[in-house]
Amino acid sequence: MPARIRITLLFTSLVFVILGLVCLSAYYFFxxxxxxxxxxxxxxxxxxxxxxxxxxxxxxxxxxxSIDSATSMAYQNKIIEAxxxxxxxxxxxxxxxxxxxxxxxxxxxxxxxxxxxxxTIGKKEVIAYHYADNKSRMVVIAAGEDVEGRQNLYRLSxxxxxxxxxxxxxxxxxxxxxSKGLLNPIKKIADDVNDISAQNLSRRIKSGKVKDEWAYLxxxxxxLLNRLQESFDLQxxxxxxxxxxxxxxxxxxxxxxxxxxxxxxxxxxxxxxxKSVWQDVLHMSKLTQTLLEFAKASGSAGGLEIxxxxxxxxxxxLPYEMAKTNxxxxxxxxxxxxxxxxxxxxxxxxxxxxxxxxxxxVINSCKYSPNREAIVRLSIQNEKIVISVQDNGVGIPxxxxxHIFQPFYRVNDDRIREGFGLGLSLASRIxxxxxxxxxxxxxxxxxxxxxxxxxxxxxxxxxxxxTF
Numbered sequence: 107m108p109a110r111i112r113i114t115l116l117f118t119s120l121v122f123v124i125l126g127l128v129c130l131s132a133y134y135f136f137x138x139x140x141x142x143x144x145x146x147x148x149x150x151x152x153x154x155x156x157x158x159x160x161x162x163x164x165x166x167x168x169x170x171x172s173i174d175s176a177t178s179m180a181y182q183n184k185i186i187e188a189x190x191x192x193x194x195x196x197x198x199x200x201x202x203x204x205x206x207x208x209x210x211x212x213x214x215x216x217x218x219x220x221x222x223x224x225x226t227i228g229k230k231e232v233i234a235y236h237y238a239d240n241k242s243r244m245v246v247i248a249a250g251e252d253v254e255g256r257q258n259l260y261r262l263s264x265x266x267x268x269x270x271x272x273x274x275x276x277x278x279x280x281x282x283x284x285s286k287g288l289l290n291p292i293k294k295i296a297d298d299v300n301d302i303s304a305q306n307l308s309r310r311i312k313s314g315k316v317k318d319e320w321a322y323l324x325x326x327x328x329x330l331l332n333r334l335q336e337s338f339d340l341q342x343x344x345x346x347x348x349x350x351x352x353x354x355x356x357x358x359x360x361x362x363x364x365x366x367x368x369x370x371x372x373x374x375x376x377x378x379x380x381k382s383v384w385q386d387v388l389h390m391s392k393l394t395q396t397l398l399e400f401a402k403a404s405g406s407a408g409g410l411e412i413x414x415x416x417x418x419x420x421x422x423x424l425p426y427e428m429a430k431t432n433x434x435x436x437x438x439x440x441x442x443x444x445x446x447x448x449x450x451x452x453x454x455x456x457x458x459x460x461x462x463x464x465x466x467x468v469i470n471s472c473k474y475s476p477n478r479e480a481i482v483r484l485s486i487q488n489e490k491i492v493i494s495v496q497d498n499g500v501g502i503p504x505x506x507x508x509h510i511f512q513p514f515y516r517v518n519d520d521r522i523r524e525g526f527g528l529g530l531s532l533a534s535r536i537x538x539x540x541x542x543x544x545x546x547x548x549x550x551x552x553x554x555x556x557x558x559x560x561x562x563x564x565x566x567x568x569x570x571x572x573t574f
Contacts, residue, residue, distance in 0.1 A: 110285045117281035118274060125273045129266040136262055140255040141231075144181075145224050148233035151186070152246040156237030159188050159197055159244065181250025183230065189214055189245045196244065207232065209247060217245045229256075295324055302331065355386040362386075414563055415457045416448070417491050421482060423461060424468055428480075435472040440483045450486055452563040455540045463536035466529035467495045467544075467556045474499030475553070486562070493558040502548040510546070 185207055188197035193211050200206060207227060217223045217234035225232050232249040298312070310328045366379045421439070428435035445451065453460070471480035475497040483494045502510060511534040537544045541561050548554035 110282070110289055113285035113288065114278060114281040117284070118278045121277035121281075122274055125270050125277075129270050133259075133263060133266055137259055140252065140259060141224075144231050144250075144252050144255065145233060147181070148231065148248040148250065149222065149235055152233055152235035152248040153237060155186055155188065155197070155248070156235065156244060156246045157239075159246075160237070160239055160242045181231075182253050184250040185230070185247070186249075187247040189247070191218075191243055207247060207249060209234075214245050292323075295327065299327065355390040358386045359383050411456055412454055413457070414452045415455050415460060416451050417453055417460075417493065417560070418444075418451050418484060420457060420461050420464065421484060421493070424465065424482065427461075427465055428468065428472060431469060432472070432478070434478045435469070436479045437468060437472075438479060438481045440481060441485075442483070443485060445486050450489075450562055451491065453491060453540070453560050454563050455560075459536045460540065463533040464493065464495075464558070466533045467558075470529055471495050471497035471499065471554065471556070489562050491560045491562055493560070495556045495558075496553065498553040501550040501552050502546070502554055503550055507546060507548065511544075 182201070183205055184201045185205060186197065186199040187195060187207060187209065189209070190196050193214050198206070207230075213223065213225075213234060218236045221236050223234040225234070227249070229251045230249045231252055232247060235246045235248065237244055237246050294312075310331060312324065362379050362382055366376065371379075418441070424437045428437055468480045468482065472478050476499065479497070481496040483492075483496070485492050485494075511531050534544055537558055537560070543559050545557045545559075546554060547557075
């Protein structure tokens, strides 16, 4: 069922309930008011005739009947009856000949106990009133047909029914057009989204000037499109750069082999060619391994092995790894204000990925420092583990800071240095995968400071990792 029809039916159902309650309430309270008026009039009439009957020495039954017949009353087919304490009928009057009430003894006894009983017989509404004074006590029955009141009630019911049906019709019609205006923004948003494709991600949805729920939906979709466009651009750059980085050693290998096969060569010449090919293959192997690590860090946390990791133990692996990478690289630790509780040094995550991220930053610092040394500090701040890596190298220009975490990006003066431009990008993705963040402060010729913030394990029990 279309949403427009559902909204219309829902709105009409709501109006149906409201109008129904209003109409039923009006009918009910009008009828209650009518009945209360009937009770008061019949009770007053019963009291009046009770007083007259108690003065039997002054008013005879015949005189009372004459008074009764001459008394005007708003009700038709009125009846007055009176019964003594022995339930004997001592008076009877009816405005219509032959009209009478069948009153049983139980009702008379109940009237004496309760003092007053209201009930109906057919179209007649009846009051049984217990009248008592110093001279006599009796039960007076006063009855009549409230023809005018019932007619007014009937007219009111017809008016309410017409109003109810008319209100439903107006509600359905108004709801149908109202839902059209309500859903128009969604239709426009859907049309805009349908026009957006992978080749046209730059287009955005117009959110309008009014800051309502539709504007919020448009802004949310625009934010999603921004992230998608950024991901697509990142993917395109990654594929282009990866293809270039892989094609370069492959081209070199194929060219050297082709030149080598053009004529017979000496053993030393073949050895030189093979050594050059081996270096290109080794370079390509390292690049492939780095790309695999990058792809692993670009996934989600659901497929990783998550455990408690002591971050200081991860850091202590750095000196050996730096020496293995380059004999000239060194790491200087500065651990100030370390907590006494070892639990504060624990994080939830994948130890190897965390080590890879920190290692890449340290290698980067050693590579650009004149003394090939990186200073690593560890501290606890606001229940977060803070790892800082500082060097005194050439620094990074301010214009380049926004791009250093992009895959295959290298600053202008870095083209001659060894590397693929994936280390910092890989580190950034791993840190984000662990709900952390990485910041960098750098000035040319004064060095760089990389700071990693990771949530401590005691603050991340309910959300170990999130999907990057």
